[in-house]
Amino acid sequence: MKKLTRSTTDRWVAGICGGIGEYFEIDPNVIRVIWVILSVLTTFFPGVIIYILLWIILPESGEARPVEAPFEA
Template sequence: MKKLYRSRTDRWIAGVCGGIGEYLEIDPNIIRVIWAIVTAITGFLPGIAVYILLWIILPERGTAHPVEAPAGA
């Protein structure tokens, strides 16, 4: 099953657009251009806020660790 991660190799700021491009199997530069256009059209704040949220929420590829069950469960 495919999972969405931030890219570690194709990144300009945090790897969000690079990770989305890898997930969708398209050039991340297309994602960056679309993101920039949508951000400009919506008044910048929504696009920047969503980018920051994705930066916080999406794990970086190779850094996600499985959650362990508590002892005695």
């Protein structure tokens, strides 16, 4: 199952657009252009805030994630 993660190989700042491009299997540069256009049309503020939130929320690809232990009665 595919997981949305930040890219560690195709990144300019945090790897958000690279990770989205890898997830949807499209060129990350297309994602970057769309992101910039939408940010400019919304006066930058929402685009920057969403980018920062995704930077905080999304793990990097290959990063260890906590695994829940199975419940034992």
